[in-house]
Structure formats: C-alpha cells, structure tokens
Amino acid sequence: MSNIIDLTLSELVSNIKNKKISSNEATSEYIERSKKSKNLNTYIEETFEDALKKAKEFDSKPDLNKKLPGIPMAIKDLFCTKNVKTTASSKILNNFIPTYESTVTQNLWNDGAILLGKLNCDEFAMGSSNETSFFGNVISPIDKDLVPGGSSGGSASALAAKLTPATIGTDTGGSIRQPASFTGTVGLKPTYGSCSRYGIVAFASSLDQAGPMTRNVNDAALLLEVMSSFDNKDSTSVDFKRPMYSKDLSKDIKGKKIGIPKEYRVDGMSEEIEKLWEDGKNYLKDCGAEIIDISLPHTKFALPTYYIVAPAEASSNLARYDGVKYGFRTQGNNLIDMYEKTRSAGFGDEVKRRIMIGTYVLSSGYYDAYYLKAQKVRRLIKNDFNNIFQKVDAILTPSTPSSAFKIGDKSNDPVSMYLNDIFTVPVNLAGLPGISIPAGLDKKGYPLGLQIIGKSFDEQNILNIAYSMEDKINFKFNLKEWWMND
Amino acid sequence: MSIDLKTVKHISKLSRISLDEEKAKKLETDLNSIFKWIEQLNELKTDNIEPLSSIAETKLRLRKDEIKSKNMREEILKNSPNENKDFFVVPKVVE
Numbered sequence: 001m002s003n004i005i006d007l008t009l010s011e012l013v014s015n016i017k018n019k020k021i022s023s024n025e026a027t028s029e030y031i032e033r034s035k036k037s038k039n040l041n042t043y044i045e046e047t048f049e050d051a052l053k054k055a056k057e058f059d060s061k062p063d064l065n066k067k068l069p070g071i072p073m074a075i076k077d078l079f080c081t082k083n084v085k086t087t088a089s090s091k092i093l094n095n096f097i098p099t100y101e102s103t104v105t106q107n108l109w110n111d112g113a114i115l116l117g118k119l120n121c122d123e124f125a126m127g128s129s130n131e132t133s134f135f136g137n138v139i140s141p142i143d144k145d146l147v148p149g150g151s152s153g154g155s156a157s158a159l160a161a162k163l164t165p166a167t168i169g170t171d172t173g174g175s176i177r178q179p180a181s182f183t184g185t186v187g188l189k190p191t192y193g194s195c196s197r198y199g200i201v202a203f204a205s206s207l208d209q210a211g212p213m214t215r216n217v218n219d220a221a222l223l224l225e226v227m228s229s230f231d232n233k234d235s236t237s238v239d240f241k242r243p244m245y246s247k248d249l250s251k252d253i254k255g256k257k258i259g260i261p262k263e264y265r266v267d268g269m270s271e272e273i274e275k276l277w278e279d280g281k282n283y284l285k286d287c288g289a290e291i292i293d294i295s296l297p298h299t300k301f302a303l304p305t306y307y308i309v310a311p312a313e314a315s316s317n318l319a320r321y322d323g324v325k326y327g328f329r330t331q332g333n334n335l336i337d338m339y340e341k342t343r344s345a346g347f348g349d350e351v352k353r354r355i356m357i358g359t360y361v362l363s364s365g366y367y368d369a370y371y372l373k374a375q376k377v378r379r380l381i382k383n384d385f386n387n388i389f390q391k392v393d394a395i396l397t398p399s400t401p402s403s404a405f406k407i408g409d410k411s412n413d414p415v416s417m418y419l420n421d422i423f424t425v426p427v428n429l430a431g432l433p434g435i436s437i438p439a440g441l442d443k444k445g446y447p448l449g450l451q452i453i454g455k456s457f458d459e460q461n462i463l464n465i466a467y468s469m470e471d472k473i474n475f476k477f478n479l480k481e482w483w484m485n486d
Numbered sequence: 487m488s489i490d491l492k493t494v495k496h497i498s499k500l501s502r503i504s505l506d507e508e509k510a511k512k513l514e515t516d517l518n519s520i521f522k523w524i525e526q527l528n529e530l531k532t533d534n535i536e537p538l539s540s541i542a543e544t545k546l547r548l549r550k551d552e553i554k555s556k557n558m559r560e561e562i563l564k565n566s567p568n569e570n571k572d573f574f575v576v577p578k579v580v581e
Contacts, residue, residue: 343501357520378537382538
C-alpha cells in the first residue's frame with residue numbers, strides 16, 4: 001500500500017471504511033508531517049493532541065457510515081471553531097475563542113472529520129498572496145520564494161504539501177480558486193447560498209462562500225456534499241434539494257455546450273495561458289462537448305465593481321471590532337480614542353485600506369456615485385451571465401492571468417495585486433459556482449489552472465466537466481520536499 | 487476626482503482608525519491610484535438599471551421570535567479584553 005499521506009481523501013475514506021487504516025494511524029501521520037513542515041508557516045493554531053484523542057475515540061467505536069470517518073483535517077482560520085482560537089489572521093482577533101461552531105465545520109465533524117488545526121490566510125481574507133496575515137507569509141511548497149496565493153493560502157499550501165488530506169477555504173473574489181490554481185490543487189466556490197455563512201468571520205456578506213479545496217475533483221464532490229446544507233441561521237442560505245455530488249459524478253459530458261468568453265482574452269495575456277486555454281478546449285472536444293464562442297461584455301468592469309462592493313460591505317462588517325466585547329484593545333483617553341487606537345493597532349495595512357475605501361464609497365455625497373453605481377454594474381454583469389446561460393451549459397476560462405508570483409512582487413502596488421482576481425471576481429459578483437482544476441505548468445514549472453463556471457446550483461454539471469477534463473489533462477507535479485525538517 | 491489629505495483624514499475619522507501623518511500620506515497615494523482605476527465605471531450608462539444588492543433575491547424568511555441558545559453570559563464575557571466577570575468595561579463615557 002502507498003503511504004497514507006499520498007492517498008486522496010476518497011481513498012483514505014475507503015481505506016478507513018475497509019479497516020485497512022485506522023483514524024489514529026492517519027491522524028498521527030498527518031500530525032508528524034505537519035510538525036516537520038513548520039517552514040511553510042501554514043498553521044496558526046494546532047490541535048494535535050485533541051485530534052489524536054478524537055481519533056482514538058473514533059477507532060474505539062467506529063461509525064463507518066459517516067462520509068468522512070475519522071478523517072483528520074486542517075481548515076482555514078476564518079471558520080469559528082468552538083473553544084479553539086479563531087483569529088482570521090488578524091491581530092485584532094488574536095485571542096478570540098469562539099463560543100460557537102460555524103455550520104460548515106459542524107457539518108464536517110458531524111460526518112466524522114477531526115480538526116487538526118487552523119490554517120493561516122490573508123487578514124480577514126483580504127489579499128491574493130497570503131502576505132497580509134498578522135502571522136506572516138505562508139510559503140508555497142512549490143518554491144521557497146513563492147506565494148501560495150490567497151486568501152486561502154495556508155489551506156492551499158497545506159493541501160499541496162500533504163499536511164491535510166483535504167481542506168476548506170472561503171472565496172469572496174477568488175480566494176479558493178486562485179490559490180488552488182497557484183498550487184496545482186482543485187478549488188471549488190459553490191453557488192451563493194449553498195454553504196452556510198454562519199460562523200464564518202464575515203468579509204463581504206453578499207459575496208462570501210465557503211468551499212472545498214482538494215487533490216482531485218472526486219474529493220471536491222465528496223467534501224461539498226458534506227459542507228453544503230440549508231441553514232436557518234444564515235438568512236441567505238437556500239433551501240434546495242442537494243444532490244449526492246460524489247455519487248452522481250459522471251464523465252458523460254457529451255453534447256454539453258461550453259462557452260469561451262472573448263473578453264477573458266485580456267491585454268498582455270501570456271502565450272502560456274493562451275495555450276492552456278486552447279488545450280482545455282481540445283480536451284473538452286475530446287470528451288464530446290461542443291465549444292461555442294461567447295461574449296460577456298461587462299467583464300472588464302467586474303474588478304472595479306468588486307473593489308467598491310466588497311470594501312463597502314467589509315467596512316460595515318468590520319465595524320464590530322472595537323476592542324469592547326472581544327479581541328485586542330489599546331487603551332485610550334476616552335471611548336472614541338480607544339476605538340481609534342484599537343483599530344489602528346489591530347488592523348493591518350490592507351484591511352485599513354479596504355475599510356477606508358468602503359467608508360468613503362458609502363459616505364454622504366459619494367454613495368450614489370460609487371456604491372449605487374457599482375450595484376447597477378453588478379446587475380449588468382449578472383445579466384451577462386443570465387443571457388449567456390440560455391445558450392451554454394458552462395463556461396471555460398483560465399483561473400488566473402499568470403502562475404504564482406514571488407513574495408514581495410506585488411505587495412507595494414494594490415491595483416496590480418487586485419488584477420490577479422480578474423477571472424474569478426465576476427463569478428462572485430453573479431453568485432455562480434466556479435471550479436479551478438490544475439491544467440498544466442508554465443515554463444518555470446509552476447502550476448496553472450483552468451476555471452469552469454456554471455449556472456446557479458449547477459455544481460454537479462461543473463464537477464462532471466472538471467472530472468472529465470481531469471482525466472484527459474492527467475496533471476502530474478513532482479514536489480521536492482525541500483521544506484521538511486527532521 | 488482626486489482624494490486629498492484632508493479627505494483621507496476625514497475618512498479615517500469616520501472609520502474610527504487613527505492615522506499618523508506618514509500613514510495618511512501613503513493612503514492618499516494608494517486611494518488615488520485605486521479610485522483612478524475605479525473611475526472606468528463611468529464609461530457605462532446605468533440610468534435605468536435596477537441596483538443589485540444581493541444575489542439571493544428572495545424574501546427573507548420569517549421565524550418565531552424565541553430564544554434558542556442557552557445562557558452563555560460567562561463564556562461570552564471571557565473574551566472581553568478588560569477583565570471583569572460581570573460587565574464589558576469601557577473608558578468613562580458620562581462625566
């Protein structure tokens with residue numbers, strides 16, 4: 001048998017179900033490996049002892065009907081976990097211990113999973129490189145100088161380095177799909193309303209969605225099946241009959257119409273990305289799908305719209321961090337002074353920048369010109385997708401305009417950092433599902449991803465398309481384990 | 487339209503984030519470059535477009551107004567930054 005850490009999530013599940021591997025063996029292996037991988041700076045909080053205890057408990061009376069029986073899993077530190085420190089990678093929450101559990105993580109534990117620890121991310125999920133975390137950069141296992149992407153950078157890095165069999169992230173503008181693309185892994189952002197937002201540290205409430213990050217498409221289907229549920233505690237949770245995504249996974253995509261949006265062929269797009277996209281089309285044709293050229297005319301307005309809507313919502317959501325009820329406090333001469341000093345010392349530069357943008361676009365005299373304008377453009381972007389989905393079943397695009405960049409390369413120029421999310425942001429604005437799958441390597445040998453965008457609540461369809469493509473792409477990436485310590 | 491230092495300081499007040507002079511100047515530069523880029527939205531005519539505030543364009547669900555969670559007073563107060571077992575403590579507000 002191959003090593004435990006080399007098994008996919010689904011393989012590990014069947015091995016535990018067949019009693020070939022115990023939860024304790026799997027959990028111990030992942031803990032050992034995580035302990036040797038501190039150089040990557042993926043963990044903010046480790047719950048190893050508790051995980052081993054839970055694994056032994058599981059083994060003593062294993063419930064093998066669970067979907068994730070005794071599976072150890074590290075998760076993004078944006079999900080509130082009861083009695084386990086939850087920081088959102090911010091100084092302002094660096095001592096916060098939730099008294100409740102997020103619905104998505106509760107779903108994981110209910111189905112047998114065991115928490116290994118909390119993973120680093122960009123502060124309040126604001127970033128595309130994991131450089132904004134109060135706890136320092138996450139390093140990509142691909143190269144020591146490389147960012148893992150963001151904001152779910154710790155999740156992507158831990159997954160690619162095999163410190164967890166699978167993980168979960170959150171995606172507001174690309175925070176699952178972009179790091180998945182950068183690290184050669186699979187990342188799925190579900191339809192808005194599919195996974196409950198309850199207990200996830202809020203960034204932009206009309207855009208945030210949790211989703212799976214996995215080693216292959218089958219694992220993503222399995223994990224989504226567990227994560228997605230209707231939840232009364234989230235007023236935007238949608239009550240629909242959730243398919244058995246992994247059971248219904250199929251490679252039959254014959255006759256599916258796949259749109260190729262011309263607006264995604266952006267200025268200065270590299271030949272490598274062009275070729276990747278072209279290869280993707282050919283794989284789909286090989287699977288019997290039909291390729292159709294389409295237009296999404298408002299694409300170029302998606303990013304500036306996002307950078308009004310997301311900061312506006314963030315500035316309201318982050319108003320709660322005032323140093324009174326929880327988190328970090330700086331003393332002040334009076335109440336207002338305490339608020340101002342607390343927030344100044346507690347938030348990092350990117351978070352402050354976004355709060356300021358949001359406050360400005362919502363402020364008296366600027367609301368109509370910016371916020372209302374952006375909401376109108378958001379409607380146009382959504383209409384583009386609505387119209388085109390009358391003609392096609394799904395859309396194929398690159399996941400990112402380039403492969404992973406070096407640490408420090410973009411951190412001084414906010415706009416160039418924001419441009420990273422050019423292909424992912426429109427999907428959030430329209431509330432659609434999107435999946436990034438590894439599809440090739442650039443000339444530096446770094447992974448590149450392709451994104452499949454689907455209709456609302458049509459996750460099964462994009463999973464099937466991704467599953468079919470995965471087979472044809474046959475992505476192989478040999479990671480040298482340079483970061484491991486003994 | 488450009489954002490001057492005075493506006494930056496005004497926004498920082500509204501945001502309840504204190505800024506020193508150096509940070510304020512840095513933000514002036516950043517915000518101007520970001521808003522210059524955002525201005526491209528003005529190329530679009532949107533007069534008769536209905537604004538979209540949420541993707542989930544459904545009616546909010548109604549529920550009975552009843553208490554479901556248990557009393558967690560002590561647990562919640564434990565997260566309070568100033569130690570006091572009974573209250574959240576803030577600087578004196580009323581003279």
